[in-house]
Structures are given as structure tokens and as C-alpha cells.
Amino acid sequence: MIKFENIGLRYGVGPEVLRDVHFTLAPGSFHFLSGPSGAGKTSLMRLLYLGIQPTRGEMQMFAQNAQQLDRHKKAFLRQKIGVVFQDFRLLQHLSAFDNVALPLRIQGQKEKDIRKNVEELLKWVGLGDHMNRLPHTLSGGQQQRIAIARAVVTKPRLLLADEPTGNLDDEIGYKLMILFEQLNKTGTTIVIATHNEQMMERFRHPRLVLEDGELSVEDAIYATQTKKILDGVY
Amino acid sequence: MNIFPIKRKDRALGTSEKHTYDIPLDKGSGRLFLTILTGLMVFLMLLSVSAAYILTDFAQNWQTALDGKWTVELPVIDEDGKDLTSKQIEDKSQQLLTTLQEFHAVRTATLLSDEDMKELLSPWFDTDQAKNDNGEEPLLPIPVLISLDMSETGAKAAHDIRMEIEKISPLARLDQHESWLSELLRLTGTLRFVAVLVTIVICSAGTLAVAGAMQSRMAEHKESVELLHLMGAGDQYITRQFQRHAFIIALQGATIGLIISVLFITGLGWYLSGHDETLLPSFTPTPLFWAIFAIVPLSISGLCVLTTRWAVLHRLQKML
Known part of the structure; x- marks a missing residue:
């Protein structure tokens, strides 16, 4: 379970970008994180993948107080989290295969197992023929699929994705959402930050809505109804 | 299940090198x-x-090299500063040599020959110039040296040797090589x-x-x-x-x-x-x-x- 209580975040001496953020993510849940640009989505994602520390409040991650963990335990905790970054953050000197294999190597898995799992996953995301290609020789969509494969290869307990379908056409985006759904069914908690209303409509999951640094939680039906009201359907 | 169709492209293009570092450390300034x-x-x-x-x-x-090696130096002048004759030099040298050879703390005593002296002085002097035209009398007062291989090297042995050589020539000097x-x-x-x-x-x-x-x-x-x-x-x-x-x-x-x-x-x-x-x-x-x-x-x-x-x-x- 992930629990944020009265979380506040400010960078340096600037204003608070997140204020009194309070929510709970049950194990195996699936949430969209939405809100206008600059509302603090990326900051909240960074908090979730332990990239930054909140300036106040309490963060419980998998029954541990994330703020009180030492460096070693924090590293171990991060191994349970898969992240798809908006800008992919692939290592450009490594092949598609090695980029995806990286989290498994960090976890110290055997090279034989790594090869089997990574090859299987890359084939599954349609990059079986591009395993040895360097990221910069691949298209944006292909790079995004590598980033996604890297995030899911360890079968993480929490998957965070920042605009994961942003560079993909509708069909591939839909297929990737199916991949996330399948992963979710195996027990992985998923949070997807997105602006894509169409996608949120299609895959009905509760939404964490950030607006001006404050968070509200809407269930899927409520969110859909609100949207329809705003769109003038009712 | 393969959810994406595999498109065959040129495999060689952009193929990565063998995996070495996770961080590109081998590529840098x-x-x-x-x-x-x-x-x-x-x-x-x-x-x-x-x-x-x-x-x-x-x-x-x-x-x-110098462990247990002492040298007795006999100047070729007398107490008044006058040069000794070859005969006088030879007599005093032999007298000193015999005394030192019989001394209890001396293992061996060796009189350095003319050749030995030439070799010893060659870095500093043109040794041919150290002889006069007849080759008999030295132009430079080159002392006689007696090399000692000591069985004892204590202060008492040094004192006793000094006493003995002074009896033969007050100007004779014992060099233990310690200072230099x-x-x-x-x-x-x-x-x-x-x-x-x-x-x-x-x-x-x-x-x-x-x-x-x-x-x-x-x-x-x-x-x-x-x-x-x-x-x-x-x-x-x-x-x-x-x-x-x-x-x-x-x-x-x-x-x-x-x-x-x-x-x-x-x-x-x-x-x-x-x-x-x-x-x-x-x-x-x-x-x-x-x-x-x-x-x-x-x-x-x-x-x-x-x-x-x-x-x-x-x-x-x-x-x-």
C-alpha cells in the first residue's frame, strides 16, 4: 500500500508546488493522474519514485516510512518501482537489449535469465528485430516501447508512467494500455500521468486530479460524468 | 503472444557495441x-x-668496501719540512710495514705500489708529471700509503696503532675513513x-x-x-x-x-x-x-x- 499524508513540496525557497496532498493507493489498483500543465503531476511522480523528498508530510511506501529509510533500503525499495519517463531517459550508448536488461542487472539476476526475459519482452513489444539497435537510431515510438519494457521487465509492485502514450499512434497506445492492464491484473499497482481524455474514457480507472498543487481523487464513473457535464452531454 | 508485428529492418544500422558500462564512462573527455x-x-x-x-x-x-679497512699515511717529508730521500722513504716504509704486520689487531698490511698509487691518483693528477726527468725523485710529495685489513676496529686498536706509528714517524697518520x-x-x-x-x-x-x-x-x-x-x-x-x-x-x-x-x-x-x-x-x-x-x-x-x-x-x- 502507498499512503501520502499531508504531503507538501517546495523547491528551494519557492512557493509550494504540492499542498496537503493526501491519498492512498491500494495494492493492485490502477489510477490515472491528470491535471493541467504545471499542476504538479511530474513533482508528484518524482515523489512516488523517490526521486525527491517532500518538505513536509509522511510517505508510506509498501508499509515503510520512505523518508526514514537509509540509502541502502531506499535503493531496495526503488527496485520495486518501475518508471516510464516522459522523455524516456534511455542510455544512448546501450542497445535496446541492454537498456531493458539494466534493471535486472542491477538486481543481480543471472545473465542467462536476463537474456531470456529481455528477449521475450522485446519481442512482445514489437522490438524483437531491433534488440541490438542504439536508441537514437529508433523512432520516438520505438524508444518509448523500450522505456516501457525497461519499466515492466522486473514485474514491479508499482508502475509509474508519465505520458506513456504521448509519442505513439492510437493503435500502439491502445496496445500498450492493454499491456498495463495485464500487468495490473498480476498485482502491480499502476499510476499513469496523462492528459489523454480519450484514453481515460476508454480505460475506466479512478483519477488523481491535481490542480494548482492540490489533489482530489475521483472514481471512474464520477470522472466520466463530470466530463460529460462539462462537455454539455447532460 | 506478440502484440506488435515485427518489422524487419537493417540489423547492422546502429547496432550497439558490446555492453561494457551502464554509465558511458569510456566515452568522455x-x-x-x-x-x-x-x-x-x-x-x-x-x-x-x-x-x-x-x-x-x-x-x-x-x-x-671500507668495513675494517684503515690506511696509514706516511708523508715524504721530515719534521722540518725537508723532502726525504728515496732511501729514507723506503726504510721508513719497510719499518712501518713490519710493525703493522706484527700488530695484533691487523690481519694484513699492504704497502701500495707505484702502480696502485698511479691508479688511485689518476682521476686528479697526470701521474706521469709526478716524477722528475730521471724518474727517481717525485716532483709532488706523494705520501706512502699502507692499507690495513683490521681484525679489530675499536678505539683502543686505533690508539695503539697511532702510538706505534708515531715512534717510527711523528708525521705518520692513521685514516679510519670515518669522517668522509x-x-x-x-x-x-x-x-x-x-x-x-x-x-x-x-x-x-x-x-x-x-x-x-x-x-x-x-x-x-x-x-x-x-x-x-x-x-x-x-x-x-x-x-x-x-x-x-x-x-x-x-x-x-x-x-x-x-x-x-x-x-x-x-x-x-x-x-x-x-x-x-x-x-x-x-x-x-x-x-x-x-x-x-x-x-x-x-x-x-x-x-x-x-x-x-x-x-x-x-x-x-x-x-x-
């Missing part, structure tokens, strides 16, 4: 700097260590200390430079390091990458430094091979000397790895 730095460190250290080793060897040679040898040993000791000091300075400066270079490499690859952290890589995992990188570079630099040092020292040895061995004994490298040559590059590489470890861990502690 600091690599050449570190190679040159370690090469220079090894070269300078081998020079100073060699100098210290050779000076120690020389000092030991001098000490061994101690000066020479003090000089070599100072030079060895300087060599050790230079070694320490090289190590300290090199350590600081490696630490600085590694911290700048950390800054250069900050994003990659952060990414590894976010994937759950511990400090040790990241540090190992930098350590491996530092070791390979240091070993390359050290090998270059070693080759240059061997060439330099061999060249220097060849250049000095014609020198007079009266003052400087010849130096033959021992297995220990070559062992030092093997140990220094490895030690420098090890030092680079330890410095890198410290610098990277120190920097990582400041990261989230």
Missing part, C-alpha cells in the same frame, strides 16, 4: 587526462624510487629522504587530481547516475562502475609510464656506463629492483581505484 596523469605519476615515482634504491645500494657498497664516509652517508641519506618526499608529494598530488577528475566525471554523467539510482542501483553498484573504469585507465597509463621509465633508466645506465667507478660504484639491477618496477604501477593503479571509490561514494552521499 577525462579519459586521456587520467591516462596521462597516471603515466606521469608512475614515471616520476619510478625515478624517485629507483634513485632511493640506487643510493641505498651505493651507501651499502661504500660501507662494505659519514659525510657521504649523510648526503645519500638526505637524497633518499628527498626521493621519499618526492614520492609522497607525487602520490598526494596524483590522489587529489584523480579525485577531482572522478568528481567531474560524476558531474558529467549525473543524469545516468541518477537514472541508475532510480532503478534501484545502490551506491556500491555505481561505485564499482567508476572503480573498474579507473582501474583500466590507470593500468593503461601505468603501463605507458613503466615502459618510458624502463627506457629512460636503461638509457641513463647506458650513458653513464663509461663513468669512472672510483667514486660511484657500478649498479647492477637486482630482482628486488625489478620487483619494485612491477609493484609501483600496480600500486598506483590501486591508489587510483581507492581514490575513485572514495570520491564517488563521497559524491553519491550528497545525491538522493
Whole structure:
């Protein structure tokens, strides 16, 4: 379970970008994180993948107080989290295969197992023929699929994705959402930050809505109804 | 299930090299700097260590060569400053020699021949000029020397010998070689200390430079390091990458430094091979000397790895 209580975040001496953020993510849940640009989505994602520390409040991650963990335990905790970054953050000197294999190597898995799992996953995301290609020789969509494969290869307990379908056409985006759904069914908690209303409509999951640094939680039906009201359907 | 159709494209295009580092450390501006730095460190250290080793060897040679060796010097003038005749010189020499040979603390006493004297003085004098036209009387008052191999070298033995030789010639003098040898040993000791000091300075400066270079490499690859952290890589995992990188570079630099040092020292040895061995004994490298040559590059590489470890861990502690 992930629990944020009265979380506040400010960078340096600037204003608070997140204020009194309070929510709970049950194990195996699936949430969209939405809100206008600059509302603090990326900051909240960074908090979730332990990239930054909140300036106040309490963060419980998998029954541990994330703020009180030492460096070693924090590293171990991060191994349970898969992240798809908006800008992919692939290592450009490594092949598609090695980029995806990286989290498994960090976890110290055997090279034989790594090869089997990574090859299987890359084939599954349609990059079986591009395993040895360097990221910069691949298209944006292909790079995004590598980033996604890297995030899911360890079968993480929490998957965070920042605009994961942003560079993909509708069909591939839909297929990737199916991949996330399948992963979710195996027990992985998923949070997807997105602006894509169409996608949120299609895959009905509760939404964490950030607006001006404050968070509200809407269930899927409520969110859909609100949207329809705003769109003038009712 | 394959949810995406595989499109066959040219496999060769953009194919990656073999996986080496998670962080692209082998591609960067600091690599050449570190190679040159370690090469220079090894070269300078081998020079100073060699100098210290050779000076120690020389000092030991001098000490061994003069251990238990005393010399009695008989000036070829009388108490009034008048030159002694050849006959007088020969008589006094023989008298001294006989006395010394019979002395209890003397193992052997040897009168240095004309040839021995010529050889001894040849670095300073044209010994042919030391004789007059007839070749009988010396133009320069070259003293007679009697070399002693002592079985006892204590103060009492020295005192007793002085008493005995004074009876034959009040001007005869016993030289135990202690004064100039101690000066020479003090000089070599100072030079060895300087060599050790230079070694320490090289190590300290090199350590600081490696630490600085590694911290700048950390800054250069900050994003990659952060990414590894976010994937759950511990400090040790990241540090190992930098350590491996530092070791390979240091070993390359050290090998270059070693080759240059061997060439330099061999060249220097060849250049000095014609020198007079009266003052400087010849130096033959021992297995220990070559062992030092093997140990220094490895030690420098090890030092680079330890410095890198410290610098990277120190920097990582400041990261989230």
C-alpha cells in the first residue's frame, strides 16, 4: 500500500508546488493522474519514485516510512518501482537489449535469465528485430516501447508512467494500455500521468486530479460524468 | 503472444557495441587526462624510487668496501719540512710495514705500489708529471700509503696503532675513513629522504587530481547516475562502475609510464656506463629492483581505484 499524508513540496525557497496532498493507493489498483500543465503531476511522480523528498508530510511506501529509510533500503525499495519517463531517459550508448536488461542487472539476476526475459519482452513489444539497435537510431515510438519494457521487465509492485502514450499512434497506445492492464491484473499497482481524455474514457480507472498543487481523487464513473457535464452531454 | 508485428529492418544500422558500462564512462573527455596523469605519476615515482634504491645500494657498497679497512699515511717529508730521500722513504716504509704486520689487531698490511698509487691518483693528477726527468725523485710529495685489513676496529686498536706509528714517524697518520664516509652517508641519506618526499608529494598530488577528475566525471554523467539510482542501483553498484573504469585507465597509463621509465633508466645506465667507478660504484639491477618496477604501477593503479571509490561514494552521499 502507498499512503501520502499531508504531503507538501517546495523547491528551494519557492512557493509550494504540492499542498496537503493526501491519498492512498491500494495494492493492485490502477489510477490515472491528470491535471493541467504545471499542476504538479511530474513533482508528484518524482515523489512516488523517490526521486525527491517532500518538505513536509509522511510517505508510506509498501508499509515503510520512505523518508526514514537509509540509502541502502531506499535503493531496495526503488527496485520495486518501475518508471516510464516522459522523455524516456534511455542510455544512448546501450542497445535496446541492454537498456531493458539494466534493471535486472542491477538486481543481480543471472545473465542467462536476463537474456531470456529481455528477449521475450522485446519481442512482445514489437522490438524483437531491433534488440541490438542504439536508441537514437529508433523512432520516438520505438524508444518509448523500450522505456516501457525497461519499466515492466522486473514485474514491479508499482508502475509509474508519465505520458506513456504521448509519442505513439492510437493503435500502439491502445496496445500498450492493454499491456498495463495485464500487468495490473498480476498485482502491480499502476499510476499513469496523462492528459489523454480519450484514453481515460476508454480505460475506466479512478483519477488523481491535481490542480494548482492540490489533489482530489475521483472514481471512474464520477470522472466520466463530470466530463460529460462539462462537455454539455447532460 | 506478440502484440506488435515485427518489422524487419537493417540489423547492422546502429547496432550497439558490446555492453561494457551502464554509465558511458569510456566515452568522455577525462579519459586521456587520467591516462596521462597516471603515466606521469608512475614515471616520476619510478625515478624517485629507483634513485632511493640506487643510493641505498651505493651507501651499502661504500660501507662494505671500507668495513675494517684503515690506511696509514706516511708523508715524504721530515719534521722540518725537508723532502726525504728515496732511501729514507723506503726504510721508513719497510719499518712501518713490519710493525703493522706484527700488530695484533691487523690481519694484513699492504704497502701500495707505484702502480696502485698511479691508479688511485689518476682521476686528479697526470701521474706521469709526478716524477722528475730521471724518474727517481717525485716532483709532488706523494705520501706512502699502507692499507690495513683490521681484525679489530675499536678505539683502543686505533690508539695503539697511532702510538706505534708515531715512534717510527711523528708525521705518520692513521685514516679510519670515518669522517668522509659519514659525510657521504649523510648526503645519500638526505637524497633518499628527498626521493621519499618526492614520492609522497607525487602520490598526494596524483590522489587529489584523480579525485577531482572522478568528481567531474560524476558531474558529467549525473543524469545516468541518477537514472541508475532510480532503478534501484545502490551506491556500491555505481561505485564499482567508476572503480573498474579507473582501474583500466590507470593500468593503461601505468603501463605507458613503466615502459618510458624502463627506457629512460636503461638509457641513463647506458650513458653513464663509461663513468669512472672510483667514486660511484657500478649498479647492477637486482630482482628486488625489478620487483619494485612491477609493484609501483600496480600500486598506483590501486591508489587510483581507492581514490575513485572514495570520491564517488563521497559524491553519491550528497545525491538522493
